[in-house]
Amino acid sequence: MKNEYEKYYVPAQSPWPIIGAVGLFFIAVGSGLSIMQMGKEASSGVYLLLAGIAVIIYMLFGWFKNVIDESMSGLYSKQLDISFRQGMAWFILSEVMFFFAFFGALFYARMLSVPWLGGADNNAMTHEVLWNGFEAVWPLLTTPSGETTQAMGWQGLPLINTLILLTSSVTVHFAHVALEKNKRAQLKIFMVLTVLLGVGFLTLQVEEYIHAYQELGLTLESGIYGNTFFMLTGFHGLHVTLGTIMLFVVMLRIFKGHLSANNHFAFLAAAWYWHFVDVVWLCLFMFVYVI
Amino acid sequence: MTAVTEDNHDSHQEHHEATGIKRWLYTTNHKDIGSMYLIFSLIMFLIGGAMAMVIRAELFQPGLQLVEPHFFNQMTTVHGLIMVFGAVMPAFVGLANWMIPMMVGAPDMALPRMNNWSFWILPFAFSILLASLFMEGGGPSFGWTFYAPLSTTYSNDNTALFVFSVHMMGMSSIMGAINVIVTIVNLRAPGMTWMKLPLFVWTWLITAFLLIAVMPVLAGTVTMVLTDKYFGTSFFDAMGGGDPVMFQHIFWFFGHPEVYIMILPAFGIISTIVPTFSRKKLFGYASMVYATSSIAFLSFIVWAHHMFTTGMPLAGELFFMYSTMLISVPTGVKVFNWVATMWRGSISFEVPMLFSIAFIVLFTIGGFSGLMLAITPADFQYHDTYFVVAHFHYVLVTGAIFSIMAGVYYWLPKWTGYMFDITLAKWHFWLSLISVNVLFFPMHFVGLAGMPRRIPDYALQFADFNAIISIGGFAFGLSQLLFVAVVYKCIKGGDKVPAKVWEGAEGLEWEVDSPAPYHTFSTPPEIKD
Numbered sequence: 001m002k003n004e005y006e007k008y009y010v011p012a013q014s015p016w017p018i019i020g021a022v023g024l025f026f027i028a029v030g031s032g033l034s035i036m037q038m039g040k041e042a043s044s045g046v047y048l049l050l051a052g053i054a055v056i057i058y059m060l061f062g063w064f065k066n067v068i069d070e071s072m073s074g075l076y077s078k079q080l081d082i083s084f085r086q087g088m089a090w091f092i093l094s095e096v097m098f099f100f101a102f103f104g105a106l107f108y109a110r111m112l113s114v115p116w117l118g119g120a121d122n123n124a125m126t127h128e129v130l131w132n133g134f135e136a137v138w139p140l141l142t143t144p145s146g147e148t149t150q151a152m153g154w155q156g157l158p159l160i161n162t163l164i165l166l167t168s169s170v171t172v173h174f175a176h177v178a179l180e181k182n183k184r185a186q187l188k189i190f191m192v193l194t195v196l197l198g199v200g201f202l203t204l205q206v207e208e209y210i211h212a213y214q215e216l217g218l219t220l221e222s223g224i225y226g227n228t229f230f231m232l233t234g235f236h237g238l239h240v241t242l243g244t245i246m247l248f249v250v251m252l253r254i255f256k257g258h259l260s261a262n263n264h265f266a267f268l269a270a271a272w273y274w275h276f277v278d279v280v281w282l283c284l285f286m287f288v289y290v291i
Numbered sequence: 292m293t294a295v296t297e298d299n300h301d302s303h304q305e306h307h308e309a310t311g312i313k314r315w316l317y318t319t320n321h322k323d324i325g326s327m328y329l330i331f332s333l334i335m336f337l338i339g340g341a342m343a344m345v346i347r348a349e350l351f352q353p354g355l356q357l358v359e360p361h362f363f364n365q366m367t368t369v370h371g372l373i374m375v376f377g378a379v380m381p382a383f384v385g386l387a388n389w390m391i392p393m394m395v396g397a398p399d400m401a402l403p404r405m406n407n408w409s410f411w412i413l414p415f416a417f418s419i420l421l422a423s424l425f426m427e428g429g430g431p432s433f434g435w436t437f438y439a440p441l442s443t444t445y446s447n448d449n450t451a452l453f454v455f456s457v458h459m460m461g462m463s464s465i466m467g468a469i470n471v472i473v474t475i476v477n478l479r480a481p482g483m484t485w486m487k488l489p490l491f492v493w494t495w496l497i498t499a500f501l502l503i504a505v506m507p508v509l510a511g512t513v514t515m516v517l518t519d520k521y522f523g524t525s526f527f528d529a530m531g532g533g534d535p536v537m538f539q540h541i542f543w544f545f546g547h548p549e550v551y552i553m554i555l556p557a558f559g560i561i562s563t564i565v566p567t568f569s570r571k572k573l574f575g576y577a578s579m580v581y582a583t584s585s586i587a588f589l590s591f592i593v594w595a596h597h598m599f600t601t602g603m604p605l606a607g608e609l610f611f612m613y614s615t616m617l618i619s620v621p622t623g624v625k626v627f628n629w630v631a632t633m634w635r636g637s638i639s640f641e642v643p644m645l646f647s648i649a650f651i652v653l654f655t656i657g658g659f660s661g662l663m664l665a666i667t668p669a670d671f672q673y674h675d676t677y678f679v680v681a682h683f684h685y686v687l688v689t690g691a692i693f694s695i696m697a698g699v700y701y702w703l704p705k706w707t708g709y710m711f712d713i714t715l716a717k718w719h720f721w722l723s724l725i726s727v728n729v730l731f732f733p734m735h736f737v738g739l740a741g742m743p744r745r746i747p748d749y750a751l752q753f754a755d756f757n758a759i760i761s762i763g764g765f766a767f768g769l770s771q772l773l774f775v776a777v778v779y780k781c782i783k784g785g786d787k788v789p790a791k792v793w794e795g796a797e798g799l800e801w802e803v804d805s806p807a808p809y810h811t812f813s814t815p816p817e818i819k820d
Contacts, residue, residue: 007813007814008397008398008399008478008813010319010398010399010403010810010813011319011403011404012308012319013308013309013313013314013317013318013319014317014319014404014407015316015317016404016408017317017404017405017407017408017411018316018317018407018408018411020408020411021408021411021412021415022415024412024415024459024462025415025416025418025419025459027455028415028416028419028452028455028456028458028459029419029452029455031451031455032419032449032451032452032454032455033451033452035451035517035521036448036449036451036452038521063404079477079478082477083401083402083473083477083478084402086401086472086473086476086477087401087402087405087469087470087473090468090469090472090473090503091465091469093503093504094465094469094503094504094506094507095507096507097503097504097505097506097507097508098507098508098510098511100507100508100511101507101508101510101511101512101515101541101544102511102515104508104540104541104544105511105515105526105537105541108534108537108540108541109526109532109533109534109537112534112537113529113532113533113534113536113537114532116534117529117532121604122604130529131529140532143525143530143531143532144529144530144531144532145530145531147531220518220522220523220524221522221523221524221525222531223525223531223532224525224526224531224532224533225532226524227518227524227525227526227531227533231514231515231518231524
């Protein structure tokens with residue numbers, strides 16, 4: 001009974017967390033100041049922000065190097081692997097809830113605030129007195145204050161992007177199967193494919209934003225339609241970027257010969273994250289573009 | 292229960308241990324990190340308390356005497372933010388760090404380096420918040436709830452700093468919560484089945500779930516405030532199709548579970564202490580677990596009871612009224628169980644027990660005033676008055692803070708190996724108990740009479756009660772210095788205590804030496820029952 005137990009690895013002291021905290025501090029102060037200094041002469045904020053990002057990148061390299069070294073030298077037990085997996089799963093739940101806030105805003109606007117401004121329910125007088133002439137439709141192309149924009153259709157780039165992301169979810173799954181069956185050549189091919197699809201998605205999204213800003217006049221400031229459109233797709237894009245970086249790093253490690261059939265948490269974490277951004281995109285595609 | 296305690300460590304890990312300040316900066320030890328959390332929260336408690344003193348000094352008399360209204364608003368705002376995010380939450384995380392690994396028989400927290408990170412983010416986050424008070428334009432002044440448009444259209448230019456400091460606090464909380472959940476789910480000693488878990492662990496498990504579910508929503512809220520203020524979006528502005536009331540919906544979707552985040556661990560502490568000093572098993576263990584879970588579930592569907600006067604549709608008012616009232620059922624189960632645990636027990640009144648009994652009585656008062664506030668038509672009268680202030684200070688000060696005090700007195704001998712100065716601690720208890728009621732009870736009366744909250748001046752008829760409230764406030768504030776003295780003395784020395792400090796106590800943490808060795812349970816203890 002006693003001997004079955006594997007030792008749980010408790011790492012010795014580490015400088016990385018405090019470096020990470022300092023990095024976050026500079027990022028927070030730097031972002032705050034650079035936003036407050038927008039349109040002004042001072043630019044100290046931007047430098048602080050860049051310094052913070054540099055510190056965080058340094059921290060990430062150091063911290064992950066530590067973890068990878070420990071993992072490669074066999075310090076980790078099965079139980080620790082489960083800790084990592086559970087930690088990642090709960091982190092993804094927190095990300096889901098972050099998007100939930102913005103989806104909440106979208107649904108509130110579509111189902112309540114915009115119809116109410118148009119006089120729905122018991123708001124006839126509000127409409128009559130304050131927003132006379134305002135028409136409650138979605139997408140909201142003319143705001144109560146009279147700003148106009150055009151809607152983003154779903155048939156062009158967004159549909160292609162949906163197909164790209166769905167395909168990448170399939171390829172990352174095939175990569176997983178290949179990893180577990182120890183077919184390294186297949187694994188490499190599917191990893192490269194997945195990363196390329198991620199990059200492709202991001203490129204097309206940049207394309208789409210340029211189209212929105214230059215041809216449709218759809219900007220972040222175009223009322224609640226533009227707000228929710230850009231905040232949801234923008235934060236999703238940031239998460240795709242992060243996911244692509246994660247997959248890219250995992251890919252590099254696979255090419256170096258890391259990650260085996262029965263010890264590949266790093267791959268799993270990146271893959272789970274990738275499936276998560278995929279699911280968020282499907283919700284986005286439905287509720288932001290199609291319906 | 293028997294426990295195997297080992298104090299030998301792998302030599303290759305230990306021989307280059309940093310000491311001095313670096314030990315605290317680099318540590319991955321749950322006890323070190325727990326201590327840092329607790330000390331940090333005590334410092335924040337004193338800073339936030341000092342701000343409360345400024346508020347009470349200004350309100351001692353009607354008229355404006357000491358501070359500008361704008362500064363007064365900053366004090367109410369930052370007092371709230373510090374007490375919620377800087378004092379109460381880190382104190383519970385500190386207790387969780389110290390106790391959960393010992394209670395479940397784990398060698399440490401599941402992810403020790405991340406544990407250190409989530410602590411060290413906090414001092415930086417709060418230094419940003421506090422620094423903004425000294426900048427041109429001042430700190431946040433829109434209330435800790437930062438309602439739009441106060442925080443968007445009408446806020447000062449430093450709001451971006453507030454937003455990013457809240458982001459940092461949120462990250463710290465989420466990482467802390469992930470760590471707690473994974474530790475509990477994955478690192479329980481063999482034989483520590485779910486229904487054998489100490490209640491403090493159970494309540495923290497559920498709290499951690501709430502944290503992961505709602506802190507990101509807070510992050511989303513502050514992000515929308517940021518873009519509304521600086522980037523021209525109109526989430527909370529009717530001109531662009533948004534709605535200021537939408538802010539309140541999103542904020543309170545976070546805010547109400549947040550309230551339970553600050554009280555569920557308190558329930559766990561009280562459920563640990565009351566059986567010890569009643570020398571009986573906790574009455575209704577299983578019902579406690581189910582009650583905690585139902586409170587957590589209900590916390591997600593009651594948020595709009597903070598918003599009865601915003602002109603919601605009638606169906607909404609009714610739904611949120613009834614769902615809110617439903618919470619009193621599981622809460623009632625808990626209070627009943629504590630009382631039933633004490634019933635016919637052989638009770639002794641050590642300091643932790645005194646705080647626990649005070650908690651049960653005074654938290655129940657706060658619960659009842661909450662029930663009054665839940666009644667929609669009555670809330671139209673109470674809304675935004677001192678009655679609300681009285682309500683949430685009863686549940687947070689005599690609730691959350693008293694439970695933290697109880698927990699600290701309960702486990703302090705285990706941490707330091709010394710008994711604290713009992714006489715001084717009893718002085719601390721009685722002075723706190725009396726002054727806290729002088730402080731908060733009259734707020735019910737001025738509130739019912741219509742005195743609005745967050746205003747630096749008031750009508751003459753409230754003058755007498757406010758003077759009394761302020762005296763209670765100063766007395767309560769000064770009493771807490773006794774607490775600092777007790778803790779300091781206890782760290783320095785005192786009478787040695789045995790492993791089982793309280794003879795009626797149960798649980799793995801009492802099987803290890805006092806003070807608890809730096810590393811506990813590097814092989815898991817065997818749980819027999």
